[in-house]
Amino acid sequence: MSHPDHFALFALPARFALDEAALDEAYKAVQSRVHPDRFASGTAAERRVAMQWAARANEAYRTLKSPRARAAYLCECAGVPIQAESNTAMPAGFLMQQMEWRELLDDARRARDTDGLVALETSMSRARDRLIGDIAGAIDQRADHIAAAGLVRQLMFIEKFGDEVRMAADVLAHPREARA
Amino acid sequence: MALLQISEPGESTPPHQHRLAVGIDLGTTNSLVATVRNSIPSVIDDAEGRSLLPSVVRYLAGGAVEVGYDAQKHQSIDPRNTIVSVKRFMGRSRSDVLHIESMPYDFVERADNAPGMLQIRTVAGPRSPVEVSAEILKVLRLRAEDALGGELVGAVVTVPAYFDDAQRQATKDAARLAGVNVLRLLNEPTAAAIAYGLDQAAEGTYAVYDLGGGTFDISILRLSKGVFEVLSTGGDSALGGDDFDHRLFCWIIEQARLLPLSPHDARSLMVKAREVKERLSAEPDLRTNAVLSTGEVVDLPTTSREFAQMTQPLVEKTLTACRRALSDAGLKPQQIDGVVMVGGATRMPHVRKAVAGFFGQTPLTNIDPDKVVALGAAMQANLLAGNRAAGDDWLLLDVIPLSLGLETMGGLVEKIIPRNSTIPVVRAQDFTTFRDGQTAMAIHVVQGERELVSDCRSLARFELRGIPPMAAGSARIRVTFTVDADGLLSVAAREMGSGIEAAITVKPSYGLTDDEIARMLEESFGAAGQDLEVRALREQQVEAQRLLEATLAALATDGDLLSAEERNAVERLLADVSARLPGSDLTALRSASEALVEGTDEFASRRMNRSIRAALAGRNVEELAR
Numbered sequence: 001m002s003h004p005d006h007f008a009l010f011a012l013p014a015r016f017a018l019d020e021a022a023l024d025e026a027y028k029a030v031q032s033r034v035h036p037d038r039f040a041s042g043t044a045a046e047r048r049v050a051m052q053w054a055a056r057a058n059e060a061y062r063t064l065k066s067p068r069a070r071a072a073y074l075c076e077c078a079g080v081p082i083q084a085e086s087n088t089a090m091p092a093g094f095l096m097q098q099m100e101w102r103e104l105l106d107d108a109r110r111a112r113d114t115d116g117l118v119a120l121e122t123s124m125s126r127a128r129d130r131l132i133g134d135i136a137g138a139i140d141q142r143a144d145h146i147a148a149a150g151l152v153r154q155l156m157f158i159e160k161f162g163d164e165v166r167m168a169a170d171v172l173a174h175p176r177e178a179r180a
Numbered sequence: 181m182a183l184l185q186i187s188e189p190g191e192s193t194p195p196h197q198h199r200l201a202v203g204i205d206l207g208t209t210n211s212l213v214a215t216v217r218n219s220i221p222s223v224i225d226d227a228e229g230r231s232l233l234p235s236v237v238r239y240l241a242g243g244a245v246e247v248g249y250d251a252q253k254h255q256s257i258d259p260r261n262t263i264v265s266v267k268r269f270m271g272r273s274r275s276d277v278l279h280i281e282s283m284p285y286d287f288v289e290r291a292d293n294a295p296g297m298l299q300i301r302t303v304a305g306p307r308s309p310v311e312v313s314a315e316i317l318k319v320l321r322l323r324a325e326d327a328l329g330g331e332l333v334g335a336v337v338t339v340p341a342y343f344d345d346a347q348r349q350a351t352k353d354a355a356r357l358a359g360v361n362v363l364r365l366l367n368e369p370t371a372a373a374i375a376y377g378l379d380q381a382a383e384g385t386y387a388v389y390d391l392g393g394g395t396f397d398i399s400i401l402r403l404s405k406g407v408f409e410v411l412s413t414g415g416d417s418a419l420g421g422d423d424f425d426h427r428l429f430c431w432i433i434e435q436a437r438l439l440p441l442s443p444h445d446a447r448s449l450m451v452k453a454r455e456v457k458e459r460l461s462a463e464p465d466l467r468t469n470a471v472l473s474t475g476e477v478v479d480l481p482t483t484s485r486e487f488a489q490m491t492q493p494l495v496e497k498t499l500t501a502c503r504r505a506l507s508d509a510g511l512k513p514q515q516i517d518g519v520v521m522v523g524g525a526t527r528m529p530h531v532r533k534a535v536a537g538f539f540g541q542t543p544l545t546n547i548d549p550d551k552v553v554a555l556g557a558a559m560q561a562n563l564l565a566g567n568r569a570a571g572d573d574w575l576l577l578d579v580i581p582l583s584l585g586l587e588t589m590g591g592l593v594e595k596i597i598p599r600n601s602t603i604p605v606v607r608a609q610d611f612t613t614f615r616d617g618q619t620a621m622a623i624h625v626v627q628g629e630r631e632l633v634s635d636c637r638s639l640a641r642f643e644l645r646g647i648p649p650m651a652a653g654s655a656r657i658r659v660t661f662t663v664d665a666d667g668l669l670s671v672a673a674r675e676m677g678s679g680i681e682a683a684i685t686v687k688p689s690y691g692l693t694d695d696e697i698a699r700m701l702e703e704s705f706g707a708a709g710q711d712l713e714v715r716a717l718r719e720q721q722v723e724a725q726r727l728l729e730a731t732l733a734a735l736a737t738d739g740d741l742l743s744a745e746e747r748n749a750v751e752r753l754l755a756d757v758s759a760r761l762p763g764s765d766l767t768a769l770r771s772a773s774e775a776l777v778e779g780t781d782e783f784a785s786r787r788m789n790r791s792i793r794a795a796l797a798g799r800n801v802e803e804l805a806r
Contacts, residue, residue, distance in 0.1 A: 009792075010796070011796040022378070023196075028407055028575065029795040030792050030795060031575055032575045033788070033792055033794065034788055034791070034792060035575060035576075035577075036665040037364065037576060037665065040197075040564035041363070041566050041726075043726070043727050043730045043731065043784070044775045044777040045776060045781045045784040046730070048784075049781065049783065049784040049785050049788050050788070051604050051662075051664055052449045052606070053788050053792070054665070055605055055606040058603075058605055062601075062602070063603075071449070089586045140253045158597065166507075173502070173588075174503070174505045177680045
């Protein structure tokens with residue numbers, strides 16, 4: 001199972017730009033045919049096959065739904081793995097930006113500055129939108145998957161950092177709760 | 181027999197071929213069974229017209245067992261042999277259970293840290309929670325069979341959404357022990373959403389707040405034309421109405437300055453606490469009265485305000501879970517279109533008020549919170565049994581509540597499947613060896629959200645042996661996690677170079693072994709004077725007949741997907757099963773059936789493919805028409 005074709009499963013064009021409504025609709029159409037609930041009184045072979053197909057549909061949907069996972073998948077299909085763990089090289093500008101965000105987060109935490117966290121969250125989500133636009137350009141317009149893979153690594157950082165910001169905001173809002 | 185009527189999945193069956201299926205709500209405090217008759221779901225009452233079956237089991241000397249109201253009547257006079265709230269013990273060891281010291285049972289001692297589900301010593305011998313639950317399920321199965329006039333094809337049994345793998349497996353084992361064929365384990369809040377959604381034709385995003393006797397679940401669902409999609413779920417599988425009783429119980433002891441209580445008095449006082457809690461929902465101000473066996477008299481003024489105060493931390497805990505479930509779904513409270521209340525404990529006014537405050541709207545309570553889960557389960561059972569027409573059905577997309585992962589170096593957890601993943605789900609991850617020439621790898625499967633293995637629940641340990649000796653880091657071991665539509669996990673591991681495979685279906689270390697189940701089955705059939713072998717043969721015959729008919733139907737509709745040669749092979753396998761069907765050779769019939777299943781796997785796969793193509797082609801045509 002090197003690269004199961006997630007786009008073909010849902011009869012969608014294999015590109016980054018996505019008609020989300022079409023994906024949702026195709027996913028539900030496929031699940032309504034293959035879900036194990038459809039074969040609860042079927043034969044063991046049918047139940048087994050249903051389980052495999054439904055799991056496949058879930059995996060494909062999960063991958064295509066998220067811009068980050070979809071871009072990573074397209075890069076991998078084009079022979080450019082993301083290698084998030086081994087390839088940590090980032091452009092200098094992005095590294096500077098990272099450090100700046102980190103400091104803002106630390107300051108806001110220390111000062112218990114909810115507004116500061118909200119502002120940081122907003123700038124993170126703007127940066128995310130911008131990156132997604134750049135990725136679309138790299139994959140769909142220029143077919144430059146190497147550049148796209150670099151942008152995906154930046155996006156991974158931004159999403160992870162965004163979670164940290166949200167968590168910090170959560171701690172400020174509900175200080176007494178233990179966190180999992 | 182009802183099982184012999186076969187239809188294509190999704191196809192309707194004529195009314196006379198209605199297959200008998202039920203939904204069972206196996207609750208902490210009460211259990212219910214419901215079914216769909218003439219398209220209307222309803223709870224099946226007992227001979228005296230009572231819907232609820234108290235989840236209480238009493239073991240008597242001589243092997244008799246009382247279940248329900250009879251057992252409940254005797255709980256104070258025979259507390260050691262009368263098991264209440266057994267659901268709290270499912271898939272749990274003694275150290276897992278809160279307030280175990282105030283329980284009147286004689287728990288079987290186990291060696292320190294010995295894994296395994298706790299057991300209770302009764303006058304009839306040691307009993308596991310699985311066996312106790314099976315007694316409740318048996319009564320419900322018989323009640324349904326009497327009322328419906330035939331054997332059931334199966335049941336949908338509900339479990340708290342927040343139940344982990346050990347608790348789900350224990351529930352499925354209990355059903356098996358009770359002779360109930362489980363069509364599906366269904367999450368309780370999802371069952372409630374089905375009942376509500378179909379009844380009210382609801383569309384939008386809903387929160388189901390389910391506070392039962394011993395468990396709390398919060399599920400966030402999106403309901404749209406015929407699809408119930410669970411976005412996230414959260415909760416606490418050891419928080420429920422019982423804990424409110426327990427707070428009140430402790431408060432009474434404290435206020436009345438009572439000395440250590442006998443098991444008998446402890447149970448009476450617990451019963452009293454529950455009664456007071458229930459009365460406080462209607463009267464804000466009352467007196468708690470009790471006379472203990474020591475002659476001590478308890479007489480305390482009790483107000484609903486005090487009660488709300490002492491149980492506020494419990495309510496807060498539920499709201500914390502709500503907040504997390506919302507955040508997992510990426511939603512804010514004001515984006516919820518409706519809040520459905522489920523479970524008897526949601527009758528407490530201060531709980532309703534807190535939930536209303538959190539979501540900023542009055543929660544929905546128009547379906548009886550005690551019955552809504554069983555009704556939804558019955559509707560799902562009716563669907564799974566194939567009693568509904570295509571187009572007149574719905575699709576359920578549920579999730580796993582807790583992340584599943586593996587122990588890695590340093591006692592850390594590597595998550596393989598994150599919580600709130602839609603099931604069924606299959607995911608694989610590659611690992612490598614740590615030492616040169618390492619030929620075995622220990623695999624430790626855990627469930628939970630924490631980073632450290634010691635903070636998660638251990639589900640299973642197994643070992644992959646026979647890895648060819650290689651330099652450290654050069655072997656590639658792929659571990660595959662599979663969670664089925666019941667939310668049950670199985671794990672397989674394979675060394676990718678040599679293809680050596682070790683695979684297990686996770687039997688949580690807290691669960692029962694197959695041998696234990698077999699022994700319990702033997703015992704229960706022995707007691708009922710039935711022959712296990714005869715029953716096994718009959719079940720296999722039914723299964724084989726079903727298989728024959730389904731395969732013939734598949735050949736009739738999609739036979740063109742097979743080459744002449746392939747078709748011949750399938751027909752030979754069919755003939756083999758037919759030939760062994762009338763005999764009494766269980767093993768031969770089983771292996772012929774298995775061969776047929778195996779031999780039609782590829783056929784089933786091609787049919788599925790065709791079905792998907794058809795579904796998507798239909799969609800494209802619709803789009804063009806727009």
